[in-house]
């Protein structure tokens with residue numbers, strides 16, 4: 001486990017992991033806070049890549065890092081973590097049985113929860129959560145009034161037939 005300065009906020013931010021890890025033989029690898037700024041996306045990616053190395057297969061690690069960077073970007077763009085001075089994005093990683101568990105926690109509220117949507121072909125954005133939905137074995141959103149919003153996913157195991165979430169706002173334009 002990566003050594004971090006003690007922080008009450010960080011302790012509170014562990015709640016989502018505790019909630020979703022009961023059914024898995026997961027071992028916590030580390031947790032880190034990143035500034036709510038665009039430059040943190042690459043830093044989080046490099047940190048996660050190094051931490052997952054040796055714990056999961058290379059292709060699982062590469063996919064996990066890709067999805068993680070989408071979630072960190074979302075936290076910076078769509079939550080108070082990126083809007084308010086001093087905002088932080090917390091990333092938590094665990095692994096076990098070839099599976100990577102990744103969690104990105106931000107200062108979002110219950111009213112600003114992530115919503116999966118289907119992008120039209122011409123849209124330049126709107127595919128981050130769609131990718132998570134398609135590539136992850138399982139994923140979800142956990143809101144805690146004190147900790148904020150945690151978006152988590154697991155990748156590397158067998159997908160379940162029920163893991164795909166319905167689209168809340170299908171593409172209206174349609175492909176030509």
Ligand SMILES: Nc1ncnc2c1ncn2[C@@H]1O[C@H](COP(=O)(O)OP(=O)(O)O)[C@@H](O)[C@H]1O
Nearest residue numbers: 074075078079112113114115125126127128129
């Ligand atoms: N961490 C988050 N906090 C609040 N809203 C979010 C967060 N992540 C995603 N969303 C919402 O879900 C939508 C879909 O996210 P995504 O699929 O990554 O597309 P994009 O980020 O390109 O809009 C976003 O447009 C945003 O409204």
Ligand SMILES: [Mg+2]
Nearest residue numbers: 070074128129
């Ligand atoms: Mg996005």
